[in-house]
Amino acid sequence: MTEPLLKVEGLKKYFPIKSGILGQVKNYVKAVDDVSFTVNEGETLGIVGESGCGKSTTGRMLMRLLEPTEGKVFFDGKELTSISNADMRKMRRDIQMVFQDPYASLNPRHTIEKILMEPLNVHDIGDPKERKRKVHEFLEIVGLSSYHAKRYPHQFSGGQRQRIGIARALMTNPKLIIADEPVSALDVSIQAQVLNLMQDLQKELKLTYIFIAHDLGVVRHISDRVGVMYLGQMAELADSEALYEKPLHPYTQALLGAVPVPDPDFVREEIIIKGDVPNPANPPSGCRFHTRCPFKMDICETTVPIFAEVEKGHSVACHLYEQSRPQ
Amino acid sequence: MEDRKKILEVNGLKTSFFTDDGEVPAVDDIDFYIREGEVLGIVGESGCGKSVTSLSIMGLVPSPPGKIVGGEILFQNKDLTHLKEKEMREIRGNDIAMIFQEPMTSLNPLFTIGDQLREAVKIHKRDWSKKQINERAVEMMKLVGLPRAEGLMKDYPHQLSGGMRQRVMIAMALLCDPKVLIADEPTTALDVTIQAQILKLIKNLNERLDTAVLLITHDLGVVAETCERVIVMYAGKVVEEGPVHTIFKDPQHPYTRGLLASVPDMRFKKERLYSIPGNVPKPGTIKTGCRFAARCEFAFDRCISESPPLYSTAEDHQTRCFLYDPKEVQPHDRTVVKS
Secondary structure, X not given: OOOOOEEEXXXXXXXXXXXXXXXXXXXXXXXXXXXXXXXXXXXXXXXXXXXXXXXXXXXXXXXXXXXXXXXXXXXXXXXXXXXXXXHHHHHXXXXXXXXXXXXXXXXXXXXXXXXXXXXXXXXXXXXXXXXXXXXXXXXXXXXXXXXXXXXXXXXXXXXXXXXHHHHHHHOOOOOEEEEEOOOOOOOHHHHHHHHHHHHHHHHHHOOEEEEEEOOHHHHHHHOOEEEEEEOOEEEEEEEHHHHHHOOOOHHHHHHHHHOOOOOOOOOOOOOOOOOOOOOOOOOOOOOOOOOOXXXXXXXXXXXXXXXXXXXXXXEEOOHHHOOXXXX | OOOOOEXXXXXEEEEEEEEOOEEEEEEEEEEEEEEOOOEEEEEOOOOOOHHHHHHHHHOOOOOOOEEEEEEEEEEOOEEHHHOOHHHHHHHEOOOEEEEOOOXXXXXXXXXXXXXXXXXXXXXXXXXXXXXXXXXXXXXXXXXXXXXXXXXXXXXXXXXXXXXXXXXXXXXXXXOOOOOEEEEEOOOOOOOHXXXXXXXXXXXXXXXXHOOEEEEEEOOHHHXXXXXXXXXXXXXXXXXXXEEHHHHHHOOOOHHHHHHHHXXXXXXXXXOOOOOOOOOOOOOOOOOOOOOOHHHOOOOEHXXXXXXXXXXXXXXXXXXXXXXXXXXXXXXXXXXXXXX
């Protein structure tokens, strides 16, 4: 097997909680707490979880839009967390991001041409004439027309803006695109258009995606492998097929059981978990899910379960599967 | 089932917004009804007029710029569109109550949960004693499954999680035993596990209290799971209406079919999602013909020139599409318009 394109080891992000006039650090919000995974070239890794689980923070740390507190990120063999900001900026040519809000992520004062040209200017790609040609080319690729280049963001609908956001990410010919909730602000019919576009682009341009979303249906549709996060940790990671057909972690089971299915005849396996997600500043001891878990054992309250493979390519952090693990 | 009385009837409702660009009809001539104790869903994408419909029923359309320009809303033989604000206030919160999408912004952050619940009872039950009012508030808190109800009465909204706030909103809406509960995207701001809890609660209360529920949502999964009947809206019009089973199993309007086909299903992987071409039209931009014609793969000449009426296609099922006109010519005789 070849080396994965991206390898994340023990990634952590602690946000300090300050209080008092001196701003003393009272505690930390452990937004991401020891997350490891790999992404292979040409695949889509989906990351799902509820709000506050750390999926967006993880995505931002990979690009170093947020500095990790601890941990390592290897991209294409290079370690990203220790390189200088200037070097990191060069690396961002290969790692690009698509954001959730197509309204807030485009500068309203710039024309589309200027917005799309900017990555080329920053990375000094091509001469002005070539850059212009490239802008027009990519507008066509994402399903818009070259005459749109002179317009401003407010003249486009949400779906069109998201296409522009995708075009901007593609301008530098990146290898990896981190898409943070790229379709959650869009209507269903437009969401389908953007998902199809992303899949077509992946095939054509041989892209690798990290697709962060909360919608389990969308994630299954687009992902080859899926990671489920809960309170800053990876609960389960497996091939999309295995995760949806045979979820192991009780949280994954509950999550899948809670999604409303567009079929009135569908009878679900009812695992409605009680209560809310605990405060990440003060996470439960042991397994972080034990306060809501229907299969809680004594060990869950005291010992943190190890995130490790149970079957080939199927990792889970749960004491229920401790025995079935290959020693 | 079907002999239950109609409790709320909307006939030819038209609500417009008067902007600098002239009159924009957000809801354009819609008819529907809710039976006693029924859960009716209104589903559609942003800008289709589903929220304006609910605000029209509650008499909460921001005016100006909005105004109900036509039609009637009948509740217990009274036309709500012609009531004075004072009479409307008697009905609002008492007979017809509403819960909103944002549990974060629908509660006043400066008052305790108890204050806000008591205020809602006080307005409608003026002869009740303080003790009675308080007991009623605590009773409703318990009914919606809030733990330690008495203690929560003294808490402020920021001390509660999103799911708990939505439960408080539901408790508040049900304080006066309303006959109709309008829930406008009640779970959109919530996580899936919390959404499942809230939907279960709404359904449960509907069965126990026999409150009719009008559930407005963009999520087809939520509709399939909670509603008995469904109305599909597009660009201010009702395009299809029917029992939940036939809407999902035998959808008729090309828009409903397209919408259902474009939802990624969590249960299996589709090779490729169907997508409806084009964008949702801005309200008021399409003046003649079927509003969906420009995006419809079956559109033919008549769809551009004439507005289709609702055709009855099965029992309790209606579709606004010329394909279901019994007098319409056969498919091969039509001139299909390329969009």
